[in-house]
Amino acid sequence: MALFVLKELSERIGAELIGDPQLSITGIATLQSASPSDISFLANPKYQKYLSNTNAGAVILSPKVADAFEGNRLICGDPYLAYAALTALFAEPYGGQEHCHPSAVVSDGAEIASTACVMANAVVEAGAVIGEGAVVGAGSVVGRRSIVGVNTCLAANVSVYHDVKIGENCIIHSGAVIGGDGFGFAPSGNGWVKIHQLGGVRIGNRVEIGANTTVDRGALDDTVLGDGVILDNMVQIGHSAELGENTAMAACSGVSGSTKVGANCTIAGGVGIAGHITIVDGVHITAMSMITKSILSPGSYSSGTPFNDTKSWRKNAVRFNQLDKISKRLSLLETQHKMTDAD
Incomplete structure (x- = not known):
């Protein structure tokens, strides 16, 4: 169990501390469910009504509402961002205790850093490189010549095909498939002829990819995810697509092949984006929209009709x-x- 005193937490987030600096904190909880050993936070004004009855040992507050709570307080400009930073202290680590579990299958041609962890029943194929502090979770596969960067974590049962490059400090959750074939077929008189996908996948640093999400390999040019990209669960990235830095996609959204999405875009749940188009930086697309042509100006875009009776x-x-x-x-x-x- 993690244990910190309030002074340590205030220093971690750069907050002003009002109260007992030696108060022991063992977890983070909502205002409604917190115990005296938990720290909580108030980011949304609609939850302010719970301040008077919370059992939290301390609460992270903005200066505007600092006087609304009489207990131990950490005062900072962005309580939600502070909460996000503190979650790292209480999260369960991904790695195991062993360098390579006895049941792991590691090719003689693979390169595993001394501080990396390859867990039970994982497979690392020839030419693959696993960086310092990286984790290959139980049952995961890293294909030929693929690279898993420093401190990157593959959770259990992640499939990384051949010739995939994953940067540093990434998290890829269970069931994700990186580098599978894109949807490429040519019609003929005798049915479909498969177009073998000859490109790879390049993933930047600090990327997080959700459970059961798929990032297809490129048809010819690589599929590319820039630094800081975040993909929710069950997202589909088509072959040779590109996502710019810090772009975020929510669950069940998809980008078709050869489409380029700019930096700092947000794509809400259930959005479909057609192939071979361009979306510039700073675009927000609302839930369940269908984007069929390029977006060349930043802003918010929607399609479809709202629900009604x-x-x-x-x-x-x-x-x-x-x-x-x-x-x-x-x-x-x-x-x-x-x-x-x-x-």
């Missing part, structure tokens, strides 16, 4: 199908009106 939605759906006829009738009326004015 079923009866109203059905009426509106009928009207959507009538829009083309209405547009043509309106154009005709405008033309007739102009001709009347001319007379």
